[in-house]
Amino acid sequence: MNAEEPPLLSVRGLVKRYGARVGCLDVGFDLWPGEVVGIVGESGSGKTTVLGCLSGRVPADAGRVAYVRGDGRTVDMLRLDEAARRCLLRTEWGVVHQHARDGLRMGVSAGANVGERLMALGARHYGALRGRALDWLARVEIGLDRIDDLPETFSGGMLQRLQIARSLVTEPRLVLMDEPTGGLDVSVQARLLDLLRGLVEDLGLSAVIVTHDLAVARLLAHRLLVMRNGQVVETGLTDQVLDDPQHPYAQLLVSSVLQP
Amino acid sequence: MTVRYGFAYLDEQTKRMIRRALLKAVAVPGYQVPFGSREMPLSYGWGTGGVQVTASVIGPDDVLKVIDQGADDTTNAVSIRQFFARTTGVATTTRTAEATLIQTRHRIPETPLREGQIVVFQVPIPEPLRWLEPRETETRTMHALEEYGVMHVRLYEDITRHGRVAQTYEYPVIVDGRYLMRPSPIPKFDNPKLDRSPALMLFGAGREKRVYAVPPWTAVKSLDFDDHPFEIEHWDRPCDLCGARGAFLDELIVDDQGGRLFICSDTDYCAGRRAAAPPAAS
Numbered sequence: 001m002n003a004e005e006p007p008l009l010s011v012r013g014l015v016k017r018y019g020a021r022v023g024c025l026d027v028g029f030d031l032w033p034g035e036v037v038g039i040v041g042e043s044g045s046g047k048t049t050v051l052g053c054l055s056g057r058v059p060a061d062a063g064r065v066a067y068v069r070g071d072g073r074t075v076d077m078l079r080l081d082e083a084a085r086r087c088l089l090r091t092e093w094g095v096v097h098q099h100a101r102d103g104l105r106m107g108v109s110a111g112a113n114v115g116e117r118l119m120a121l122g123a124r125h126y127g128a129l130r131g132r133a134l135d136w137l138a139r140v141e142i143g144l145d146r147i148d149d150l151p152e153t154f155s156g157g158m159l160q161r162l163q164i165a166r167s168l169v170t171e172p173r174l175v176l177m178d179e180p181t182g183g184l185d186v187s188v189q190a191r192l193l194d195l196l197r198g199l200v201e202d203l204g205l206s207a208v209i210v211t212h213d214l215a216v217a218r219l220l221a222h223r224l225l226v227m228r229n230g231q232v233v234e235t236g237l238t239d240q241v242l243d244d245p246q247h248p249y250a251q252l253l254v255s256s257v258l259q260p
Numbered sequence: 261m262t263v264r265y266g267f268a269y270l271d272e273q274t275k276r277m278i279r280r281a282l283l284k285a286v287a288v289p290g291y292q293v294p295f296g297s298r299e300m301p302l303s304y305g306w307g308t309g310g311v312q313v314t315a316s317v318i319g320p321d322d323v324l325k326v327i328d329q330g331a332d333d334t335t336n337a338v339s340i341r342q343f344f345a346r347t348t349g350v351a352t353t354t355r356t357a358e359a360t361l362i363q364t365r366h367r368i369p370e371t372p373l374r375e376g377q378i379v380v381f382q383v384p385i386p387e388p389l390r391w392l393e394p395r396e397t398e399t400r401t402m403h404a405l406e407e408y409g410v411m412h413v414r415l416y417e418d419i420t421r422h423g424r425v426a427q428t429y430e431y432p433v434i435v436d437g438r439y440l441m442r443p444s445p446i447p448k449f450d451n452p453k454l455d456r457s458p459a460l461m462l463f464g465a466g467r468e469k470r471v472y473a474v475p476p477w478t479a480v481k482s483l484d485f486d487d488h489p490f491e492i493e494h495w496d497r498p499c500d501l502c503g504a505r506g507a508f509l510d511e512l513i514v515d516d517q518g519g520r521l522f523i524c525s526d527t528d529y530c531a532g533r534r535a536a537a538p539p540a541a542s
Contacts, residue, residue: 082401082405083404083405086405086407105413108413108414108416108417109417109420111416111420112413112416112417112420115413115416116409116410116413117409119409119412119413119416120407120408120409120410120412121409124412124484124485124486125485125486125487126416126419126485126486126487126488127487129416148420148421
């Protein structure tokens with residue numbers, strides 16, 4: 001990482017309130033190309049709110065989210081017009097939801113799900129679309145014979161992998177993941193984490209991963225943000241935060257992890 | 261007491277309002293313009309949109325033709341034609357070539373249209389994305405941002421399941437390279453007639469309260485894939501009455517033994533061909 005190049009994503013002073021309640025308050029961090037930042041904290045700490053504000057799905061009340069596009073121009077995601085924002089979300093960004101059903105079209109085949117973004121961007125060759133879909137299904141380790149099956153027939157782990165294929169097919173530079181392993185059993189989780197790690201390395205992805213599972217954070221993230229009550233209480237390198245937490249809440253979090 | 265109607269039944273303010281909506285529609289080809297649909301003396305689903313559009317554009321010098329699935333003589337076509345004859349005094353005809361204004365339900369005439377003609381289509385559901393996205397707020401945003409990927413996903417699914425696109429009527433089109441449009445339930449056979457037609461095409465949906473338009477000489481392209489191009493229907497036999505090939509044929513069961521005839525859906529086209537050159541006895 002070259003310290004002189006600007007961060008890919010630069011968040012400053014992000015604020016989101018739900019009436020009198022605070023969603024997130026004065027959240028800020030930087031993300032460099034190829035880096036994975038994890039956001040950890042208990043339920044209700046504002047992790048998902050931060051992710052929502054970054055992608056623009058949830059309108060933020062204040063702050064600045066500076067993103068450097070592929071063409072080198074910097075844009076503020078919070079002030080971008082709707083058309084440009086949606087286009088960016090379809091091309092350079094990827095979003096992986098906690099529940100795979102939120103990120104997939106359950107009524108169309110797996111191949112159509114993977115190919116949708118390409119079709120939205122103007123791909124008009126059926127054979128080529130199918131080829132790309134097969135390629136990505138192989139990469140996320142879904143059997144190629146499932147390409148025409150409806151996602152209804154997939155298991156939870158397969159749904160999540162299909163969702164990952166669907167968002168990565170346009171080779172985005174930044175991926176937002178909300179609890180990607182939530183609700184999956186341990187062995188499936190392990191496979192998924194392996195896959196994610198491999199993809200992040202192979203594609204040079206930058207990612208912001210929200211999770212309440214510290215093991216996932218340790219495995220995937222280079223740096224961590226610990227959130228509590230909507231504010232960032234500690235930040236640093238992953239092993240630094242997990243092995244030597246400074247803030248009392250971070251210490252509580254680390255010490256609470258059950259050892260099997 | 262005799263009831264007197266305004267010219268073409270509608271009052272002047274209503275006609276003005278609809279004309280303004282139509283001008284907007286012509287200015288932005290394929291874009292659905294909302295309008296204040298009035299109560300008409302026919303139920304929703306029977307052509308109220310088409311009748312309102314016709315009533316707004318018809319003038320005393322027009323010659324009106326009304327067809328229903330290509331035929332001038334169905335109950336509804338006759339009924340609407342008589343309605344306009346009574347409320348405007350305008351001349352009516354069954355000959356496409358003689359008409360200046362043609363109101364149609366679900367077909368475009370076979371006879372090539374010419375400059376100066378207006379075709380008014382009756383539309384049940386104007387929104388092409390309706391069955392893919394039920395929320396009106398979302399479909400309006402999709403049109404505004406030109407986000408039509410979901411329609412191509414639908415076509416992809418058709419090809420995956422059936423080997424070809426299964427939609428044979430109301431086939432979605434892109435107008436002037438911009439808006440996705442539903443061309444009313446015309447068979448896909450008629451879609452090529454929309455492309456760069458010399459006539460003005462107006463579409464009226466009364467129940468949904470939308471009008472849209474395709475101005476003359478506008479590009480209208482049916483959606484397809486590069487390796488699965490758009491194709492129209494073909495019959496392997498000519499019309500049994502006039503011998504036409506390359507016209508849209510209806511299948512008629514004529515007796516209890518299952519005997520059937522294939523005859524032109526466009527009654528004027530068929531009658532014209534028979535009058536001009538009676539087919540050889542077979």
